Amino acid sequence: MIEFLAMGGHAPYVWGSYGVALLAMVVEMVLLRQRRKAVNRRLARLARLNGEEGGATSPDV
Amino acid sequence: MAEQRVQWFKFASPPNFYDLAGRLAPWFGGLAAILFVVGLYIGFILAPPDYQQGNSYRIMFIHVPTAWMSMFLYVLMAVYAAIGLIWRVKTAEVMAKAIAPTGAMFAFLCLWSGALWGKPTWGTYWVWDARLTSQLILLFLYLGYMALHAAIEDRQRAANASAILALAGVVNVPIIYFSVVWWNTLHQGASITVTSAPTMETVMFVALLVMTFACWMYAIAVVLWRARLELLERERRAAWVLERTGEKA
Amino acid sequence: MNGLATALITLLRRDLILALRRRQDALVVLGFFVVVVSLFPLGVGPDPQLLRSMAPGVLWVSALLATMLSLERLFSDDFRDGSLEQILLSPQPLSLLVGSKILAHWLITGLPLVLISPLLGMQLGLDGTEILILMTALLLGTPILSLVGAIGAALTLGLRGGGVLISLLILPLYVPALVLGAGAVDAVMYGSSAQAHLSLMAALLILTLLLAPWAIAAALRIMLD
Numbered sequence: 001m002i003e004f005l006a007m008g009g010h011a012p013y014v015w016g017s018y019g020v021a022l023l024a025m026v027v028e029m030v031l032l033r034q035r036r037k038a039v040n041r042r043l044a045r046l047a048r049l050n051g052e053e054g055g056a057t058s059p060d061v
Numbered sequence: 062m063a064e065q066r067v068q069w070f071k072f073a074s075p076p077n078f079y080d081l082a083g084r085l086a087p088w089f090g091g092l093a094a095i096l097f098v099v100g101l102y103i104g105f106i107l108a109p110p111d112y113q114q115g116n117s118y119r120i121m122f123i124h125v126p127t128a129w130m131s132m133f134l135y136v137l138m139a140v141y142a143a144i145g146l147i148w149r150v151k152t153a154e155v156m157a158k159a160i161a162p163t164g165a166m167f168a169f170l171c172l173w174s175g176a177l178w179g180k181p182t183w184g185t186y187w188v189w190d191a192r193l194t195s196q197l198i199l200l201f202l203y204l205g206y207m208a209l210h211a212a213i214e215d216r217q218r219a220a221n222a223s224a225i226l227a228l229a230g231v232v233n234v235p236i237i238y239f240s241v242v243w244w245n246t247l248h249q250g251a252s253i254t255v256t257s258a259p260t261m262e263t264v265m266f267v268a269l270l271v272m273t274f275a276c277w278m279y280a281i282a283v284v285l286w287r288a289r290l291e292l293l294e295r296e297r298r299a300a301w302v303l304e305r306t307g308e309k310a
Numbered sequence: 311m312n313g314l315a316t317a318l319i320t321l322l323r324r325d326l327i328l329a330l331r332r333r334q335d336a337l338v339v340l341g342f343f344v345v346v347v348s349l350f351p352l353g354v355g356p357d358p359q360l361l362r363s364m365a366p367g368v369l370w371v372s373a374l375l376a377t378m379l380s381l382e383r384l385f386s387d388d389f390r391d392g393s394l395e396q397i398l399l400s401p402q403p404l405s406l407l408v409g410s411k412i413l414a415h416w417l418i419t420g421l422p423l424v425l426i427s428p429l430l431g432m433q434l435g436l437d438g439t440e441i442l443i444l445m446t447a448l449l450l451g452t453p454i455l456s457l458v459g460a461i462g463a464a465l466t467l468g469l470r471g472g473g474v475l476i477s478l479l480i481l482p483l484y485v486p487a488l489v490l491g492a493g494a495v496d497a498v499m500y501g502s503s504a505q506a507h508l509s510l511m512a513a514l515l516i517l518t519l520l521l522a523p524w525a526i527a528a529a530l531r532i533m534l535d
Binding site for chain 1: 101302
């Protein structure tokens with residue numbers, strides 16, 4: 001196992017490549033999740049505002 | 062409205078796209094995860110060390126797929142941008158914008174893994190090798206596209222303007238590539254001769270192929286996900302968005 | 311047809327007269343080119359051999375940067391005083407009108423760079439044929455810089471921080487012109503012929519001439535929509 005992880009002395013290069021690739025993908029997904037939350041919050045607020053207007057003809061819709 | 066004209070292309074109407082993408086994205090994501098595990102298993106456990114480069118050649122399994130993906134995604138982005146520009150298909154505009162960050166990420170990963178592969182192979186992190194150099198310029202093209210998109214406030218105008226830029230870029234990409242290759246061969250004396258990829262055994266080739274498919278599936282999943290959010294933001298006043306947020310909130 | 315020719319000539323003459331009135335704009339670009347090239351020896355040292363081998367790249371990169379500097383003004387003045395809108399409304403094909411504006415831009419900024427380049431080439435130790443090739447390459451290359459740059463200028467019209475954005479958008483697209491232009495001078499420097507470089511540069515110029523005006527016209531329509 002240790003031999004496998006050592007990658008014949010090339011460990012920093014091999015695991016550096018794959019580690020950063022994994023990190024980049026995880027970061028991308030976390031950012032997307034955060035953005036989804038932000039979008040949902042914003043839309044919920046918008047829906048609430050529309051609801052308060054009570055179906056009156058709002059110029060936005 | 063423009064949507065009427067493209068009714069035949071059912072997928073293109075924003076609500077249909079939103080629903081379909083929402084249903085498909087998890088499948089692509091799951092497939093990507095499975096393929097990554099399989100690809101890494103083949104690449105790291107089944108494939109033997111290379112007799113010349115030892116284990117460092119295993120970086121290839123991430124380096125080459127990311128290189129392919131970044132180039133392919135740029136072309137795909139330009140195709141979507143052109144569809145959006147010519148036929149005013151809103152979902153195509155959204156797709157073009159959604160592809161850019163993932164494409165830029167792949168370009169960056171390709172450069173990063175290329176540098177880390179270069180150190181044990183050529184003895185230096187960065188070589189002005191034709192492929193690495195054109196990859197760097199591709200990353201700049203992605204960054205320019207995203208910067209222009211971000212700089213224009215009006216969403217429709219931003220989509221159209223950056224579509225022009227993407228098209229100018231995609232015409233240029235092959236010219237840039239060939240000029241850089243040419244530049245590199247002319248200056249061969251100054252730069253280190255690039256060792257060719259290790260002689261491919263079948264296992265290595267299979268690993269490479271599986272990893273490429275994994276990156277593909279990952280890109281599709283992430284891009285669809287981002288395109289959905291983009292669409293929600295753009296169409297936040299449309300009735301179909303209000304219907305759908307009602308359920309979720 | 312006649313109306314079109316008159317329109318193109320009128321537009322060209324107007325741009326040239328305006329540039330003549332604001333001479334300092336063109337002179338600043340030229341001055342920038344000269345100063346940047348002259349700073350290189352101070353940065354890398356006076357070794358003649360080193361300067362000579364760097365000269366093609368230094369001259370070309372400086373020409374790219376100088377062109378970049380001039381691009382921001384290409385459409386923005388006309389945009390501000392409303393004449394760009396008039397041009398867009400005119401019945402003549404916009405891509406041709408745009409071509410005339412770019413011809414004016416090249417005459418004002420590109421051509422002076424070509425004309426001053428022998429002086430700077432000698433400063434960096436290039437000899438006769440090399441300077442001749444440098445001028446030919448610049449003569450073929452600077453119109454490409456104006457044409458491609460105009461796409462960026464049109465796309466950033468009216469944006470805050472447009473000037474910086476142009477560089478990010480356009481500099482990567484300048485790579486082929488840079489490689490071919492500097493490569494042409496390199497080729498004669500190392501004793502081979504520059505013909506291949508110059509032919510490819512000419513081909514690139516023709517391709518750019520065919521495609522860029524269309525893209526610029528489309529970009530202007532989008533940004534002024």
